[in-house]
Amino acid sequence: MKCRKYLSMIKAGIMEDMQFRGAIIMTFFGNLLYLLLAFFLWKAIFESSDSPVINGMTFSDTIIYLVFAAALFNFMEMWTVWNMGRDIQDGKIVVDLLMPCGYRRLRLFRGLGEVIVNFFTTLLPTAIIVYFISGKAIHLGLNILWFLISVFFSFFINYYIEFIVGTIIMYTESIWGIDIMKEVVVGVLSGAMIPLAFFPEGFKQIALALPFHAIIDSPMTLLLHPEYGLTDVVNILAMQVLWFVVMGILSDVFFKFSLRRITVNGG
Amino acid sequence: MEPIIQVNNVTKEFKVLNRSEGLKGSIKDLFSHDYKIVRAVDNVSMDIGQGEIVGYLGPNGAGKSTTIKMMTGVLKPTSGSIICNGVVPYDKRTLNAQNIGVVFGQRSQLWWALPAIESFNILKDIYLVEDKDYKDMLELYSTLVDMDSIMHKPVRQMSLGQRTLCDILASFLHNPPVVFLDEPTIGLDVAMKAKIRELVKMLNKEKNTTVILTTHDMGDVDALCERIVIIDKGKKIYDNDIEHLTGLFGAYRTLSVSLSKNKEILTKEELEQMETSVSNLLREQWPDVDMPVSIEDNEIQILVNEAFTGVVKVINAVQDKYKVYDMHITEISTESVIRKIYDGSKIVK
Ligand SMILES: Nc1ncnc2c1ncn2[C@@H]1O[C@H](COP(=O)(O)OP(=O)(O)O)[C@@H](O)[C@H]1O
Ligand SMILES: [Mg+2]
Numbered sequence: 001m002k003c004r005k006y007l008s009m010i011k012a013g014i015m016e017d018m019q020f021r022g023a024i025i026m027t028f029f030g031n032l033l034y035l036l037l038a039f040f041l042w043k044a045i046f047e048s049s050d051s052p053v054i055n056g057m058t059f060s061d062t063i064i065y066l067v068f069a070a071a072l073f074n075f076m077e078m079w080t081v082w083n084m085g086r087d088i089q090d091g092k093i094v095v096d097l098l099m100p101c102g103y104r105r106l107r108l109f110r111g112l113g114e115v116i117v118n119f120f121t122t123l124l125p126t127a128i129i130v131y132f133i134s135g136k137a138i139h140l141g142l143n144i145l146w147f148l149i150s151v152f153f154s155f156f157i158n159y160y161i162e163f164i165v166g167t168i169i170m171y172t173e174s175i176w177g178i179d180i181m182k183e184v185v186v187g188v189l190s191g192a193m194i195p196l197a198f199f200p201e202g203f204k205q206i207a208l209a210l211p212f213h214a215i216i217d218s219p220m221t222l223l224l225h226p227e228y229g230l231t232d233v234v235n236i237l238a239m240q241v242l243w244f245v246v247m248g249i250l251s252d253v254f255f256k257f258s259l260r261r262i263t264v265n266g267g
Numbered sequence: 268m269e270p271i272i273q274v275n276n277v278t279k280e281f282k283v284l285n286r287s288e289g290l291k292g293s294i295k296d297l298f299s300h301d302y303k304i305v306r307a308v309d310n311v312s313m314d315i316g317q318g319e320i321v322g323y324l325g326p327n328g329a330g331k332s333t334t335i336k337m338m339t340g341v342l343k344p345t346s347g348s349i350i351c352n353g354v355v356p357y358d359k360r361t362l363n364a365q366n367i368g369v370v371f372g373q374r375s376q377l378w379w380a381l382p383a384i385e386s387f388n389i390l391k392d393i394y395l396v397e398d399k400d401y402k403d404m405l406e407l408y409s410t411l412v413d414m415d416s417i418m419h420k421p422v423r424q425m426s427l428g429q430r431t432l433c434d435i436l437a438s439f440l441h442n443p444p445v446v447f448l449d450e451p452t453i454g455l456d457v458a459m460k461a462k463i464r465e466l467v468k469m470l471n472k473e474k475n476t477t478v479i480l481t482t483h484d485m486g487d488v489d490a491l492c493e494r495i496v497i498i499d500k501g502k503k504i505y506d507n508d509i510e511h512l513t514g515l516f517g518a519y520r521t522l523s524v525s526l527s528k529n530k531e532i533l534t535k536e537e538l539e540q541m542e543t544s545v546s547n548l549l550r551e552q553w554p555d556v557d558m559p560v561s562i563e564d565n566e567i568q569i570l571v572n573e574a575f576t577g578v579v580k581v582i583n584a585v586q587d588k589y590k591v592y593d594m595h596i597t598e599i600s601t602e603s604v605i606r607k608i609y610d611g612s613k614i615v616k
Contacts, residue, residue, distance in 0.1 A: 008392030019380040100365040
């Protein structure tokens with residue numbers, strides 16, 4: 001009955017998150033504000049263009065994408081960098097390291113509760129609202145299944161990247177700068193803030209070669225392109241699995257290496 | 268009996284950057300390779316048996332926490348070795364964690380936003396404690412402290428004392444063979460200190476848990492520890508029971524004499540004069556023995572090491588010369604003895 005350990009941590013995470021109802025509401029309104037700004041920005045962009053289709057996307061395609069991408073991005077947010085930074089800076093990590101559970105796993109399961117809350121407070125309602133407001137523009141079919149499988153890998157790739165960034169704090173001792181840099185890099189290169197289709201060609205190729213696009217661009221592509229054949233779907237998912245494995249190993253090795261540096265040298 | 272913890276010739280060195288001063292200095296430090304080695308623990312060995320409560324003492328920066336961190340496995344010794352419950356803690360940290368409980372001063376292992384009882388339930392699952400054992404443990408706890416008054420309060424709303432109490436209870440929850448308490452009573456009021464001492468003592472007795480306790484508070488030591496280990500500048504300087512401590516560092520007693528009928532009206536000058544003349548008298552009588560004289564509470568206080576001169580002889584000598592209106596003798600406290608050791612004053616000649 002080892003999974004008892006993890007279920008209990010998830011449950012605690014949910015309870016803990018529920019304590020901060022104010023934060024949930026603030027996130028909701030913050031997100032709304034962001035979407036309003038995005039709406040008017042993109043409206044201006046489309047109005048100034050001669051054609052109703054830019055880079056293969058109509059205005060409504062773009063807005064559906066952005067709303068959904070933002071919801072997906074918020075859904076995965078479990079403040080890993082922030083929490084790790086605090087653990088490292090005030091030395092509380094010592095207590096966590098003395099739990100009978102690896103640190104990466106501990107952080108993951110402690111954060112999962114919040115992700116589950118996020119699912120019900122952001123992702124699911126957004127999906128339902130977008131579906132009806134857009135006049136059922138989202139196809140309901142196999143694409144939903146591919147999307148869900150893809151989100152599973154997105155979540156872990158995002159977590160591993162955050163864990164790597166959190167580990168960097170052991171060296172820099174600064175949380176703020178690192179966290180903001182991560183938000184910007186991941187926000188842009190994942191396609192959460194601007195669809196990859198709008199990137200200049202060279203920049204787009206770079207983005208596609210990096211792991212970040214597997215977080216938002218991959219699941220969104222699978223969701224909004226039901227016309228993709230099985231080969232395309234498998235290609236996208238295979239790329240995600242690759243990044244899932246690579247980032248998984250990298251985050252583990254980097255953390256263990258950095259920890260050894262601290263336990264041996266005293267940081 | 269095989270000791271439960273074996274520490275063999277353990278040394279721990281930290282590599283720290285030599286920091287320069289000022290803004291210019293801190294920019295220079297970014298590229299500096301000017302390291303110095305700090306030896307926090309220096310060739311320490313000890314064996315600890317099951318069920319012992321060991322007081323691990325030393326002044327600030329002596330290396331106590333560093334030793335505890337090595338014994339728990341979060342730091343690796345530079346040289347030497349440690350075995351705890353048959354496991355090398357710094358090689359198998361997660362495995363070792365199952366067999367120990369730890370309280371690190373002010374760092375709580377409790378879930379901040381949740382009531383303490385929720386943290387206990389989570390810890391029960393994380394340490395895979397059986398339902399029955401868990402229930403028994405909570406029952407035992409409720410005989411020792413008033414659980415209802417603290418368990419349902421969110422941890423972040425607790426006082427430091429309540430939180431420490433909960434943290435100590437949490438560290439014993441999975442009934443580990445060894446519990447490490449690093450300065451558990453720091454910053455607590457007298458009543459809470461007493462409660463925590465009682466709690467640790469009871470849990471040690473009930474469960475035969477080995478407890479390693481670091482503290483600055485001699486009250487903790489006197490109440491709990493039969494054995495004390497003292498380190499200073501990383502080196503172990505004492506390892507035995509409290510009785511031996513006083514024996515080894517001299518059978519000290521303080522003799523206080525009142526040389527005036529009404530000591531309250533004595534002026535500072537008069538007292539200082541008495542102090543000097545008593546001091547001179549003693550030096551005449553025992554030129555080879557150092558007997559510090561001081562003024563305390565308008566009386567003359569003489570610190571006598573009975574290994575060299577009997578207190579009665581000193582009283583006689585004083586009485587020969589002065590009229591003594593009042594006197595009393597007090598045993599020197601463990602605290603003063605340990606302070607003397609820290610201060611490095613050579614009591615033993
Ligand atoms: N991580 C570290 N890096 C560098 N020096 C350290 C580190 N931890 C402790 N020290 C140094 O080691 C010595 C012992 O510290 P510590 O074990 O915390 O003492 P105590 O707990 O007895 O007060 C101190 O001089 C301290 O500055
Ligand atoms: Mg300490």
